[in-house]
């Protein structure tokens with residue numbers, strides 16, 4: 056198991072320019088759902104040095120929460136993350152696997 060220090064960090068969305076206030080796990084923009092490839096395996100591990108833009112390709116609704124499937128535009132890495140507190144529900148719903 057890897058240890059990492061959870062730190063709060065804010066970042067600016069590289070897709071829409073929204074100023075995102077992070078809670079240490081935040082890896083995507085709540086407005087447009089684009090993310091940045093900073094985590095490798097676990098949300099918050101910050102183990103990736105890729106830094107590419109991650110596009111939300113689909114979402115699913117499991118036990119009361121959305122999960123979002125991301126694909127990195129740079130290295131094609133894919134993974135699932137939990138929704139954020141302020142994520143746009145309309146966008147999440149549109150991404151739902153039908």
Ligand SMILES: [Zn+2]
Nearest residue numbers: 068071084087
């Ligand atoms: Zn954005």
Ligand SMILES: [Zn+2]
Nearest residue numbers: 092105127130
């Ligand atoms: Zn990547």
